[in-house]
Amino acid sequence: MKRFLIPLAVFLVLVVFLAVGLKRDPREVPSPLVGKPAPEFRLDTLATPGKQFSPADMRGQVWLLNVWASWCVSCRAEHPLLVAFAKQGGLPIVGLNYKELRGDGEIDMKKVPAGEEPALVRQRAGAWLARHGDPYALSVLDMDGRVGIDYGVYGVPETYLIDKKGIIRFKQIGPITPEALEQKILPLARQLAGEAS
Amino acid sequence: MKRALACLLTSAILGAAGASLAADATPMAEDPAVEARLVVISEELRCLVCQNESLAASRAELAEDLRREVRKLIRDGKSDPEIRDYLVARYGDFVLYRPPVKPTTWLLWFGPFVLLVSALVGLIAYLRRRSAGLTPSALTAADKAAAEALLADPGADNPPKHNA
Numbered sequence: 001m002k003r004f005l006i007p008l009a010v011f012l013v014l015v016v017f018l019a020v021g022l023k024r025d026p027r028e029v030p031s032p033l034v035g036k037p038a039p040e041f042r043l044d045t046l047a048t049p050g051k052q053f054s055p056a057d058m059r060g061q062v063w064l065l066n067v068w069a070s071w072c073v074s075c076r077a078e079h080p081l082l083v084a085f086a087k088q089g090g091l092p093i094v095g096l097n098y099k100e101l102r103g104d105g106e107i108d109m110k111k112v113p114a115g116e117e118p119a120l121v122r123q124r125a126g127a128w129l130a131r132h133g134d135p136y137a138l139s140v141l142d143m144d145g146r147v148g149i150d151y152g153v154y155g156v157p158e159t160y161l162i163d164k165k166g167i168i169r170f171k172q173i174g175p176i177t178p179e180a181l182e183q184k185i186l187p188l189a190r191q192l193a194g195e196a197s
Numbered sequence: 198m199k200r201a202l203a204c205l206l207t208s209a210i211l212g213a214a215g216a217s218l219a220a221d222a223t224p225m226a227e228d229p230a231v232e233a234r235l236v237v238i239s240e241e242l243r244c245l246v247c248q249n250e251s252l253a254a255s256r257a258e259l260a261e262d263l264r265r266e267v268r269k270l271i272r273d274g275k276s277d278p279e280i281r282d283y284l285v286a287r288y289g290d291f292v293l294y295r296p297p298v299k300p301t302t303w304l305l306w307f308g309p310f311v312l313l314v315s316a317l318v319g320l321i322a323y324l325r326r327r328s329a330g331l332t333p334s335a336l337t338a339a340d341k342a343a344a345e346a347l348l349a350d351p352g353a354d355n356p357p358k359h360n361a
Binding site for chain 1: 245246248258259262263266285286287288289290291
């Protein structure tokens with residue numbers, strides 16, 4: 001009897017490891033940026049050409065930075081949740097419009113005349129928000145994805161929860177699910193709102 | 198002359214196919230030294246989008262952006278470790294095909310050896326135990342007497358088959 005117990009135990013341990021491995025999403029790479037200051041940037045806003053936004057403008061507030069693009073299918077899936085969340089007015093959401101034109105595989109950038117990109121980006125992104133709702137306090141345009149690289153963006157949508165001191169406290173990779181919002185983002189945001197800035 | 202003709206022919210064929218190819222071709226950097234270093238560095242880096250491809254091989258768009266970024270860093274005179282650190286700071290150790298040895302990666306680095314050693318120890322223990330079990334144990338006096346009795350009287354309760 002005893003001689004079967006050891007292989008059985010080894011097998012069960014293996015099963016547990018494999019079961020945990022199966023449940024984990026290999027696309028979710030833990031971000032080294034959690035616990036670090038949100039990278040600084042200065043980008044034009046979607047609404048007003050020439051008007052710029054920087055994360056420093058949000059100092060003293062707990063806020064969400066949501067990376068999106070009109071070509072991103074998962075963003076559309078996540079969008080109603082963001083719109084409903086914004087209506088409750090819990091946290092300001094800033095949109096980082098990521099490679100609106102250059103990220104769209106169907107657009108040949110060689111055919112886009114130089115200098116017309118910002119106008120075209122504003123037109124496309126604006127139309128998308130008009131159609132699906134605009135949950136953002138404001139959106140900024142990261143046309144070439146440079147800021148996205150600084151934030152370690154590798155699959156839109158991604159969302160960062162940033163505290164009053166400008167430190168990234170949580171990163172959601174992929175669409176925000178109702179569970180992630182209720183169980184992770186909101187409790188953490190409530191706790192962060194109580195911290196001194 | 199022959200070579201010039203071949204060249205001409207190739208470029209004509211390529212020219213015809215070029216319309217569709219040109220859109221896909223990434224712009225080559227002017228500096229071959231930069232490209233050579235880019236290949237060396239990016240072969241050791243993982244593409245975040247298609248996770249089993251290296252940054253050098255991947256055609257994903259993010260990989261192209263990151264190669265462009267690495268090119269820029271090379272031209273800025275950054276060393277290889279500095280460039281790796283730049284990417285690790287943004288995407289984590291996961292981008293490295295050779296993750297650094299630190300407490301969180303100990304299991305990854307040493308786990309297989311621990312498994313091998315414990316399997317060897319288990320195997321040796323098992324073999325020892327088995328060979329110990331195989332050595333003939335000494336007969337007790339009673340066993341010996343019983344065996345001798347059987348040998349002395351073969352017909353008693355175990356008759357030989359071919360005695361006719």
